[in-house]
Amino acid sequence: MSALLEIAGLELAYGQVAVCRNISLRLDRGEIVALIGANGAGKSTTLRAIAGLLSPRRGTIAFGGRDVTALPSYERSKLGIALVPEGRRVFPFLTVRENLELGGFNSRKDPSTLKRRMERVFAMFPRLSERSSQNAGTLSGGEQQMLALGRAMMSEPQLLCLDEPSLGLAPIIVHDIFQTIRAINAAGTSILLVEQNARHAFETAQRGYVLQTGSVIASGSCATLKRDPRVQEAYLGRTATRR
Amino acid sequence: MTTTIVLQQAINGIVLGSLYVLVALGLTLIYGVLVQINFAHADFVTLGAFAAYFFMHLVGLGYIPSIAVALIVGAAMGWLINASIFTPLRRKNNELLPLIATIGVSVMMQNLMLAWFGPIPYAFETEFSRHVIRFAGIFVSWQNVIIIVVSALTIALLYVFMKFTFLGKALRAVSQDRETAGLMGINPNFLIMLTFVIASALAGMGGAMLAPVLVLTPFAGTSVIVKAFAIVIIGGFGNVEGTILAGLIVGLIESYTTQFLNPGLIDIVVFALLLLMLAIRPTGLISERREENV
Numbered sequence: 121m122s123a124l125l126e127i128a129g130l131e132l133a134y135g136q137v138a139v140c141r142n143i144s145l146r147l148d149r150g151e152i153v154a155l156i157g158a159n160g161a162g163k164s165t166t167l168r169a170i171a172g173l174l175s176p177r178r179g180t181i182a183f184g185g186r187d188v189t190a191l192p193s194y195e196r197s198k199l200g201i202a203l204v205p206e207g208r209r210v211f212p213f214l215t216v217r218e219n220l221e222l223g224g225f226n227s228r229k230d231p232s233t234l235k236r237r238m239e240r241v242f243a244m245f246p247r248l249s250e251r252s253s254q255n256a257g258t259l260s261g262g263e264q265q266m267l268a269l270g271r272a273m274m275s276e277p278q279l280l281c282l283d284e285p286s287l288g289l290a291p292i293i294v295h296d297i298f299q300t301i302r303a304i305n306a307a308g309t310s311i312l313l314v315e316q317n318a319r320h321a322f323e324t325a326q327r328g329y330v331l332q333t334g335s336v337i338a339s340g341s342c343a344t345l346k347r348d349p350r351v352q353e354a355y356l357g358r359t360a361t362r363r
Numbered sequence: 364m365t366t367t368i369v370l371q372q373a374i375n376g377i378v379l380g381s382l383y384v385l386v387a388l389g390l391t392l393i394y395g396v397l398v399q400i401n402f403a404h405a406d407f408v409t410l411g412a413f414a415a416y417f418f419m420h421l422v423g424l425g426y427i428p429s430i431a432v433a434l435i436v437g438a439a440m441g442w443l444i445n446a447s448i449f450t451p452l453r454r455k456n457n458e459l460l461p462l463i464a465t466i467g468v469s470v471m472m473q474n475l476m477l478a479w480f481g482p483i484p485y486a487f488e489t490e491f492s493r494h495v496i497r498f499a500g501i502f503v504s505w506q507n508v509i510i511i512v513v514s515a516l517t518i519a520l521l522y523v524f525m526k527f528t529f530l531g532k533a534l535r536a537v538s539q540d541r542e543t544a545g546l547m548g549i550n551p552n553f554l555i556m557l558t559f560v561i562a563s564a565l566a567g568m569g570g571a572m573l574a575p576v577l578v579l580t581p582f583a584g585t586s587v588i589v590k591a592f593a594i595v596i597i598g599g600f601g602n603v604e605g606t607i608l609a610g611l612i613v614g615l616i617e618s619y620t621t622q623f624l625n626p627g628l629i630d631i632v633v634f635a636l637l638l639l640m641l642a643i644r645p646t647g648l649i650s651e652r653r654e655e656n657v
Contacts, residue, residue, distance in 0.1 A: 171546055172545070173542055173545070173546070192545065192550075193542075193545035193546055194545045194546075194547075194548050194549055194550045194551075197545075197546060197547060197548035198548050202546070203546050205542075205543060205546065209540055209542075209543040211535070211536045211539045211540060211543070211544075212539060213535070213539055214532065214535060214536060214539070218532050218535075221529070221532060222529075222532055222533060222536050222544070222547045222549070223547060225529065225533060225547045225548045225549055226547075226548040228529040271547075275547075275548065
């Protein structure tokens, strides 16, 4: 397996405030890798750095064997990195259809490809098709999450980074979203998943990294991580320990 | 008789209003994308007026080509100033710097024009000013017909651009959420540049058409820009449809105030409306609906 994403010695800060001290991780083609950790552990910050929204103080980010550390977000998007940001961040005053079209901005000169991708997104999320001419700001939280995910898929990325896709959603919708994430992965997209809900993350991912106050404190296959006492205590609660 | 006057002033108001719209749209577009007020916008209006004047008098191809020249000069100058002054300042990550720089650019442009063109007002007359159409007791000069047609076409084109082209949608996306637009592969710097070029082109073109009704000096734009600011606020900062509506309303108010009250009261009436709007509908005439479910 070749590494699609390789991060080495990443140090991230907002102004003077250091958020991540030394993050190293890798993701192979076809994998789903989970980043778990408590609030403020630096998971979202790491994803932002991968997407190019935050330039690291130190360390490198390589994508598909190429050093992308210095590239701005719009260049990384062209290489095949997509991020579904925290809080979904749909364009509220654009329609659902326009949001999706912009997701495919890099292929704007190829209308037939865009059309095919949009049909696929609508097949994945029929609700979006029903609401395609509605402003995205009027959608419910679950629908906005679908839109954010669909919008990211419009670029047919090689790497899909998901920041808390379950946050604030009803359990039944969360279930659907994770099913879709697995389907997207099965169709060939590698996924880096940030989740506070460790149980969902471990059910979906093959491998995981555990972050605590800006450092990786454990990593390995999800099966191994589930048995790690530190992980059980901090993120899974007692029901998991009982098994 | 009164209906004729009302109709006559409606036409005058629409003529003036469409020019205000052209100028105010640039302000609102720049505000939408950059959340920044461009204090130099007035001087692009003046620049456009002078560009048209000199093209007409030195090249002599007539008035309509000179409108196009004013548009091109405005666009080129907008590109140049954005690339040479605003872009380097924006990289310093201090929002105040580019804002203050717009005041600096304004002073610079006014004084350069003062040095070149002098303080004495120019008389801008076009071959269309004296040709008048009479229709049911109403008089419309060809000049005004040109203004209405050119403005309406420009506004319609801009609307189509914003609504139906990829770049126009990208521009709206950047003004709603610049960071997320970057994630889509949209280069925000390119769209900021494009916004400056479009805004300055509109101002230059507006200047060429306003010139005959302005006292054309290097400070001519200032008299228009105060009203343009009022229009942008009445229409809702960053809102294109609101700006168009507000511009036409202000134009109509101006012509009716001149007719029925007193030309000296124009600014008082316009700014009274502005204060009223700020008090009862601070988000503008057409406020974007912010219903968001979480």
